[in-house]
Amino acid sequence: MNRQEAEQKLKEIFKHERFYDKQWEVIDYVFQGKRFLFIQRTGYGKSLCFQFPAVCFEGTCVVFSPLIALMRNQVNYLVSLGISAACINSNQSKDENTAILQRAMNGFIKILYITPERQENSEWIDAVLKIPISMVVIDEAHCISVWGHDFRPAYRRLFELVRLLPAHIPVLATTATATSRVAKDIYMQLGSGAKYVRGLLERKNFHIRVLHVASEDEKLAWLADFIKKQNGTGILYSGTRAETEIYARWLQMNEISAIVYHAGIDAENREEIELGLMQNRWKCIVSTCALGMGMDKPDLRFIVHTQFPASLVHYYQEIGRGGRNGKPSQIVLLYSPDDNKLIINFIETARPPLLSYNKVIDALKQEALGERDLMLSTNLWQTQVRTIIADLLDQKIIVAVISGKQKIYEYLYGAPEFDFTCFEEIRQMKYMEMMDMMKYAESQSCRMQYICNYLDDQTESICGRCDICTGTSEKVYITEKVQTAIDEFRNSFFPDLRLESKRGPACLMNGAAAAFYGFSQIGSVIHKCKYENGGEFSPYLIELTVRAFNKKLSDIHYDNIIFVPPTESGKLVENFAVALSKKLKIPISRGLKKDRATHPQKVFQNVYLKKNNLLDAFIFEGEAAGRSFLLIDDIFDSGVTIREIGRLFQSLNAKTVRPLVIAKTIGGDLG
Amino acid sequence: MKSEKDIVYWIALAHLSGWNTQFINQIIHSILFEKKMSFEEFFALKPEEYCRLFGLSDVHSAELEQAKAELPNNGFLAEYLHAQGFAVIPFTDDSYPVLLKKNIEKSHPVVLYVKGNTQLLNEKSAAIIGSRNALNISLEFTARMAKRLTEEHKVIVSGFARGVDRKALDEAIAAGGQSIIVLPQGVLTFSSGMKKYYRHIVSGDLLVLSTFHPRAAWSIPLAMARNRYIFGLAEEIYVSQSGESGGTWAGVLDGLRRGRQVFVRAPDAVESNGNNLLLQKGAVPVDMDGNVLESLKKDSAEELRKSVQYELFD
Numbered sequence: 001m002n003r004q005e006a007e008q009k010l011k012e013i014f015k016h017e018r019f020y021d022k023q024w025e026v027i028d029y030v031f032q033g034k035r036f037l038f039i040q041r042t043g044y045g046k047s048l049c050f051q052f053p054a055v056c057f058e059g060t061c062v063v064f065s066p067l068i069a070l071m072r073n074q075v076n077y078l079v080s081l082g083i084s085a086a087c088i089n090s091n092q093s094k095d096e097n098t099a100i101l102q103r104a105m106n107g108f109i110k111i112l113y114i115t116p117e118r119q120e121n122s123e124w125i126d127a128v129l130k131i132p133i134s135m136v137v138i139d140e141a142h143c144i145s146v147w148g149h150d151f152r153p154a155y156r157r158l159f160e161l162v163r164l165l166p167a168h169i170p171v172l173a174t175t176a177t178a179t180s181r182v183a184k185d186i187y188m189q190l191g192s193g194a195k196y197v198r199g200l201l202e203r204k205n206f207h208i209r210v211l212h213v214a215s216e217d218e219k220l221a222w223l224a225d226f227i228k229k230q231n232g233t234g235i236l237y238s239g240t241r242a243e244t245e246i247y248a249r250w251l252q253m254n255e256i257s258a259i260v261y262h263a264g265i266d267a268e269n270r271e272e273i274e275l276g277l278m279q280n281r282w283k284c285i286v287s288t289c290a291l292g293m294g295m296d297k298p299d300l301r302f303i304v305h306t307q308f309p310a311s312l313v314h315y316y317q318e319i320g321r322g323g324r325n326g327k328p329s330q331i332v333l334l335y336s337p338d339d340n341k342l343i344i345n346f347i348e349t350a351r352p353p354l355l356s357y358n359k360v361i362d363a364l365k366q367e368a369l370g371e372r373d374l375m376l377s378t379n380l381w382q383t384q385v386r387t388i389i390a391d392l393l394d395q396k397i398i399v400a401v402i403s404g405k406q407k408i409y410e411y412l413y414g415a416p417e418f419d420f421t422c423f424e425e426i427r428q429m430k431y432m433e434m435m436d437m438m439k440y441a442e443s444q445s446c447r448m449q450y451i452c453n454y455l456d457d458q459t460e461s462i463c464g465r466c467d468i469c470t471g472t473s474e475k476v477y478i479t480e481k482v483q484t485a486i487d488e489f490r491n492s493f494f495p496d497l498r499l500e501s502k503r504g505p506a507c508l509m510n511g512a513a514a515a516f517y518g519f520s521q522i523g524s525v526i527h528k529c530k531y532e533n534g535g536e537f538s539p540y541l542i543e544l545t546v547r548a549f550n551k552k553l554s555d556i557h558y559d560n561i562i563f564v565p566p567t568e569s570g571k572l573v574e575n576f577a578v579a580l581s582k583k584l585k586i587p588i589s590r591g592l593k594k595d596r597a598t599h600p601q602k603v604f605q606n607v608y609l610k611k612n613n614l615l616d617a618f619i620f621e622g623e624a625a626g627r628s629f630l631l632i633d634d635i636f637d638s639g640v641t642i643r644e645i646g647r648l649f650q651s652l653n654a655k656t657v658r659p660l661v662i663a664k665t666i667g668g669d670l671g
Numbered sequence: 672m673k674s675e676k677d678i679v680y681w682i683a684l685a686h687l688s689g690w691n692t693q694f695i696n697q698i699i700h701s702i703l704f705e706k707k708m709s710f711e712e713f714f715a716l717k718p719e720e721y722c723r724l725f726g727l728s729d730v731h732s733a734e735l736e737q738a739k740a741e742l743p744n745n746g747f748l749a750e751y752l753h754a755q756g757f758a759v760i761p762f763t764d765d766s767y768p769v770l771l772k773k774n775i776e777k778s779h780p781v782v783l784y785v786k787g788n789t790q791l792l793n794e795k796s797a798a799i800i801g802s803r804n805a806l807n808i809s810l811e812f813t814a815r816m817a818k819r820l821t822e823e824h825k826v827i828v829s830g831f832a833r834g835v836d837r838k839a840l841d842e843a844i845a846a847g848g849q850s851i852i853v854l855p856q857g858v859l860t861f862s863s864g865m866k867k868y869y870r871h872i873v874s875g876d877l878l879v880l881s882t883f884h885p886r887a888a889w890s891i892p893l894a895m896a897r898n899r900y901i902f903g904l905a906e907e908i909y910v911s912q913s914g915e916s917g918g919t920w921a922g923v924l925d926g927l928r929r930g931r932q933v934f935v936r937a938p939d940a941v942e943s944n945g946n947n948l949l950l951q952k953g954a955v956p957v958d959m960d961g962n963v964l965e966s967l968k969k970d971s972a973e974e975l976r977k978s979v980q981y982e983l984f985d
Contacts, residue, residue, distance in 0.1 A: 122859075125751045126886065133743035157754055164753070165746035166679050167711050191676075368869050399756035403862050411873045412756050413787050 001031060001056065013055055013081060014048065022199055023049055026172070030135065031056075035162070035171040035190045037141065039183060040199035042176045043324045047074060050137045050172050054111045055083055059134035060104050063113045064158055066140045069274070071113035073296050078111060087113035088124070101127040116143075116154035119161065122402050136165065141173035145185040153390040159189040167193075177317045180456040201316070201457040205323045208331040208447040209467035210440075211474055217486050218476040219306050219334050223247065224254040227284055230330065232301030233277075236286045237318055239307030239342045242516050245495060247306060248286040253489055261287040266501065292318060298325035304332045307339050310346065311433035312440055312454050335441040340434060347430045351391070352384040354420045360388045361418060364398055364411040372608060374409070381605040395419060444468060494548035495664045497636050499643065508646030511659030512552040513636055514544040522663050526634055529572060537576045537634070541662055545576075546583050549630075549660055556656065559627040560589040564641055565618075567600045577632040580660075586630060591622030592645065601641060610640040618645055624652035636661040675753075679745040680710035681761045683738040685781035686884050690734070693777045696762070701725060703763065714739045752885055757786050757858055768792040774903040774931070780882035784858045786865070787878035791826045791849055798828040798901050800919050801835030801911030802944070808959075809912035812936045813838040816909050816961050821848030828853060828905045830897060831864060832918075835911045844871055851878045853901045855894035857887035880904075898922035902931065909961060910935040910954065913945040920945050927953050937964050 001009075006027065007018050019027065026038050026049040040046050054061030065071045071087040078085035086100045086109050103109050105127055112131070118124045138144070143152040144159055162171050173186055187196050213219050223236070236251075238244050241262040251258035259282045261273050277285050278297055285291060289309065303322040309315045315333075323329030359378045363369060369377065374385050389409060392398040397415040401408055440450055448463035462469055478486075497511035517523040522541070529537055561584070563577035574590070581588040598617050604610045631645060642659045649657045684695055702713045706724065716724070718732035727735070752759060760767050760783040770793075772779045785792075797820045799813050817827055817839045827843040829836040831852045843850045850871075854861055858881045871877035882900055883893055898918050902908055908926060910933060913919040926933050935954040938946040950956050956964040 119747075119750065120754070125747060128747045129741075129744045129886070131744070132740065133747075136743070157750060160753060161746060161750040163676060164679055164749045166714070166742040167676075168715070169743045169746070365873055366870065368866065399754060401755050401862075401865075403866060410756055410869065413873055413875050 003028075006052070006056075009056070010052060013083070014052065015081070016048075019048070019052075020045065022197055025197060027052055029195050030170045030172060033168045033170050035173075035194040037173045037175075037183065037187050037190060037194065037196045038199075039175055039178050039197070041201050041203070042320050044199060046174045046176075047139075049174070050135065051078065051083070051111060053170070054134060057134035059107070059132035060109050061111045061135045061137060062128075062131075062133060063111060063137040063139060064116045064119075065113050066115065066143055066152060066155075068115070069295070070139070071115075075111075075113060083111065084109050085111040085113070088118060089113075089115060098123070101131075105130040107132055116152065116158050119154065119157050120400060120402060120407065133169065135170040135172065136162065138162070138171070138173040140175055141186050142175040142178045142182050144173075144189065145178075145182040153393055156394055162190060167191075176320065177313050177455065179313055179454075182313075183456070198456065200459075201452045201455055202448055202459065202461075202463065203320070203323070204463075205326050205328050206319070206331050206448060206463070207328060207465045208319075208463070209472070209474070210333045210335050210447070211476065212441075213334050213336050213476055215336075217478060217483070219336075220247075220250050220486050220489070221478045221482045222334065222476045223304070223306070224251065224256065224482075226304070226332070227251060227256050227302070228254070230283075230302050232299060233280045233283055233285075234300050234302030234304065234330075235291065235318075235321065236284050237289065237291075237303070237305045237307070237309070238286060239288070239339070241288060242495070243306065244286045244288055246493060249493055250489055251284060251286065253485070256284060257282045258284045258286050261285050261291045263288065263290040289314065289318065292321050295321060296324075297321070299327070300324075300329065301327070302330040302332070304330075304334065306334050307342060308333055308335060308437050308441060310343050310430065310437070312437050312451060313433075315437065315440075316451050316455060333441060337438060337442075340438065343434045343437075347427060347434070350427070350430070351387060351423050352380065354418075356380055356384055357388050357391070357418055357420065360385065360392065361397065361411065364409055368401065368403070368408045368410045370406050370408045375606040375608050376612075379605050379609055382607070384605070391423075392418070492547065492551060494552055496552075497639070497642070497659055497661065497664060499639060499646070499659070504643060505646040505650035505657075507650045507654045507657050508643065509656055509658040511631070511636075511642075511661070512548045513661045513664035514541065514548040515663050517635060517663040517665040526663055530634065537572065537579075537662065542576065542579050542583065545580060545660065545662055549580075549584060553630070553658055553660055556658075557628060558586045558630040558656075558658075560622075561586045561630045561632060562589050562592045562620075563632040564645065565592060565594050567594075567598055573632065573634055576634065576662075580632060584630075589622055589629075591620050593619055593621065595619045601637070607638055607640060610638055611644070614641060614644045618648045620648060620652060624649055624654040626653065626655050628656035629654060629658070631657050631659045633659065633661045634663070636664045677710050677761075678749045678759050679742050680714060681759065681782050682745045682749060683714075683742055684710075687734055687738055690731075692779070692781060695781050696777055696779065698725060698727075699762075699781065714742065748885065752784065752858070755786075755859075757784055757885070758789065759784055760789065760792075766790075766792060768904060770796070770906060771900070771903045774929070775899065779903065780900060782882070784881045784883075784885055785878055786858065787872040788849075788875035789878065790875075791851055791878045792880075792904075794826045794849070795824065796826040796828050796851070796905045797907040797909065798905035799835065799839035799909045799911060800830065800898070800901060800922065802914055802917070802919060803832050803834040803836075805834040805838075805912045806942065806944075808939065808942075809835060809936065810838050812959050813911045814842045815959060816911070817842035817848070818846045819961060820907075820909075821846040825907070826851055828901050830855065830894075830901050830918075832894070839911075840868075844868075844876065847876075849876045851880055851904060853897055853904065854879065854881040854883070855897040856889040857881055857883050857885040859885040860888050894918055895921060899925055902926045908933045909957070910946065910949065912936065912938075913949055915945040915948060920949075923949050923954060924952070934961065934963070 003024055010016050023045060026036055029036050030053045038046055038049060050061060068089045068091055075085045075087050088097045088100055104112050138158050144155040187194055236247060238247055241264050244260045244262050248258045248260045259273055300322045303319045319331045322331060360374060363374060363377045371385055375382060397418055398409045399412055401410050443450055446462035446469050447466035449459055452459050467473055495513045495516055497513060499508050500510050515522040529535060561577055561581045563573050578588055594617050596617055598613050601610050604613055646657050684699060687695060702708050721727040721732040721735055762779060762781060766789045799816050801809055813835050820827055821843050827839055827848060827850045829839040840850050868877055895918055902922055910923055923933050933954045934957045935946050935949045937956040958964055
């Protein structure tokens with residue numbers, strides 16, 4: 001098919017007049033049965049490069065895509081054009097997925113979207129053996145590379161698949177962001193004869209600036225002022241989950257409608273927030289990096305970062321969500337060199353110690369285990385186990401096998417020795433990327449040009465719109481009034497303890513903490529009292545906790561204050577609860593006890609072992625039915641203790657249990 | 672594996688339905704060694720070229736076209752196998768057992784699907800076979816033989832059926848020996864067995880092997896076909912107990928026809944099974960410890976072979 005014929009067909013089916021030159025270059029190669037890597041910015045029309053050939057080919061084009069939302073958008077679009085497209089995903093019922101597979105096997109689906117993880121599913125494998133396959137597409141192909149910013153282990157398998165596919169089947173890999181190293185990695189894995197096209201990255205509607213700030217207060221002051229002045233809605237990216245809560249609360253205090261989004265929020269609420277974002281329900285979404293990939297919202301008017309991301313690739317991808325409809329968009333980084341601490345911490349804790357890897361290997365040499373059983377047998381936390389599994393799969397030391405409905409991991413006979421040294425190179429690279437990100441912030445050359453050049457789109461031209469090009473560097477001044485507001489905010493910010501859930505005990509309500517453990521000096525004060533014989537919790541902590549109660553929990557009546565009994569001897573929490581009882585004038589009950597010895601929860605690294613440690617360990621001597629309790633503890637970490645107590649009181653038909661603690665930890669906060 | 676990217680072609684050729692194994696092996700031999708083509712080049716040929724260059728019929732050409740259309744599907748299957756820790760060994764591969772080619776000659780399996788220690792494929796080996804419903808004396812013989820052969824550092828080949836097969840495997844493992852399980856089904860339908868013998872697979876003492884399509888379910892024809900491969904993989908063959916029909920019986924006759932020496936436990940006078948008949952047909956009698964009973968041995972091997980020939984033509 002020549003270009004003219006193809007464009008005629010394009011008009012008939014896709015209602016577009018013509019292809020961009022780069023699109024046609026790719027499509028032409030696909031028609032020749034070649035393998036291709038296409039790097040092009042979001043919104044350019046990469047998808048057409050496989051959708052068009054797929055419609056022309058006999059059979060089904062299988063598209064691996066990392067996100068369900070992304071697949072759904074594309075399927076809806078294609079179906080609206082009358083093209084038979086569908087996606088298989090875990091959000092659909094088994095019957096729906098089976099019906100789609102059946103249609104594909106009968107040759108009725110032109111474009112079938114699946115997640116890379118589906119390749120692990122035996123029903124899919126049974127079906128795919130009978131689907132007439134025309135081509136294979138790997139969307140967001142940068143997820144394949146360990147050098148990339150979004151490495152996803154299941155992508156490794158896709159390239160194994162590509163390697164094994166017969167040479168005449170066209171394969172297209174696409175991505176919007178890839179450094180030359182990542183591009184080379186993808187390109188090499190596509191095999192000999194593969195082609196590679198890179199598009200231009202400049203976004204002509206971006207007004208980029210970097211604002212140097214000297215303190216957290218400056219960030220707060222500037223944010224409230226800036227966001228109020230913006231037209232339309234936008235995203236505020238911050239570094240940790242705790243920070244998202246702090247910033248959102250600050251914006252709310254400044255009468256800006258804001259909502260928090262991060263990976264710790266349950267799936268149902270996250271979907272609701274994503275929907276609200278599409279409908280511009282809030283002025284600003286305050287999020288960690290968890291928000292965004294695959295999001296197709298055209299009209300975000302501002303993207304602000306309060307913490308610089310781990311690399312310029314991350315940064316380009318996150319700001320790339322702004323202004324997709326081409327309208328002017330404000331792109332701001334609030335930069336403080338000290339913010340590198342978070343990134344360094346992330347780099348240094350990215351991989352568990354060698355000992356933990358060996359624990360997993362030894363366990364798997366004895367028995368094939370799933371993730372949960374591995375956590376139980378190794379006492380490692382979930383993130384660690386997942387990292388270790390991904391690395392061991394990557395090094396071909398273990399394999400993932402489906403046994404019944406469960407995914408289990410097997411040690412592979414003859415596997416190579418585990419190589420820990422290769423991670424050092426990745427670690428060094430991550431430091432380099434962080435330094436490059438900081439150099440960008442401190443650079444005095446055009447921001448857009450800097451980013452494009454860094455991402456291998458070499459350009460001489462400057463944007464003419466950024467703070468450097470326009471010579472409009474800004475400084476933050478905090479007025480006395482704003483400073484007072486910030487101080488007041490800091491003294492009245494009490495983190496939520498989210499405990500209410502459909503599956504949990506109905507009597508258990510969300511609670512509050514007086515502070516974040518690592519956010520203030522409170523953590524060290526508690527530690528001193530608790531572990532270094534530092535005496536009772538101070539009147540200041542009692543006062544702060546009373547304030548948290550008054551602000552967040554005083555809306556209902558409590559029959560009793562109860563407190564979490566100690567693991568070892570000691571009356572620290574009890575005395576604290578007694579003091580609160582006097583201040584709040586709620587009678588204390590000492591009925592909550594342990595009827596067996598338990599280990600300190602901090603010994604256990606994961607929720608399963610923590611749960612086992614406390615399962616049925618509590619009893620309550622007293623009347624609970626129909627009554628409401630304020631439950632006191634010092635530190636809130638995983639929430640397992642509070643939930644177990646909630647379970648006990650639910651069985652006793654209590655009306656309400658609501659926790660109040662001094663501090664909430666912010667461990668495992670990234671994402 | 673030297674050229675993993677060819678695996679899809681091997682899988683396609685190995686499971687061409689209606690083509691017998693010998694014919695497939697001939698075609699592969701012709702492609703790779705006579706015409707010196709790559710599989711990629713072969714599958715790019717037009718139907719008329721299949722006829723002209725390889726003398727294939729129109730029906731065969733059409734079936735190859737169909738196999739070509741299914742190559743991408745084999746890619747998905749091959750990746751799935753690989754990710755689950757299975758290796759696919761074509762007959763041109765260095766790790767493919769030499770003995771299997773020697774014993775079965777041109778009808779050797781096109782590919783082997785395996786998990787575990789592939790070095791076991793080329794070690795000294797012995798098979799112990801027999802009925803599913805074996806007498807205690809047969810199980811005792813199996814246990815003793817498994818122990819003895821293990822002590823002689825031989826890999827025990829068995830078929831993972833109930834009775835003698837399982838006994839041979841378990842005794843070999845208990846004695847710290849090494850084993851090959853030859854499956855009567857595809858490797859992907861054997862997850863319970865994999866789980867049970869996991870530690871032995873992982874430690875390199877056990878290899879699981881199948882010659883059938885990875886998704887093939889257990890069936891009687893596959894179980895019968897599998898017996899030939901057990902014989903093919905073993906240097907020595909010991910029969911613990913055979914019926915007068917069934918898998919063991921047919922397997923031994925096939926072995927004798929190919930001139931293999933088959934050791935059969937000499938049965939007690941009270942036993943009613945096929946062991947005596949097999950001895951009459953030329954199998955070598957052994958006692959409970961596998962020692963040859965010279966007194967019971969028939970004289971003329973040639974005559975015995977003839978009797979087997981008669982049997983096969985009956």
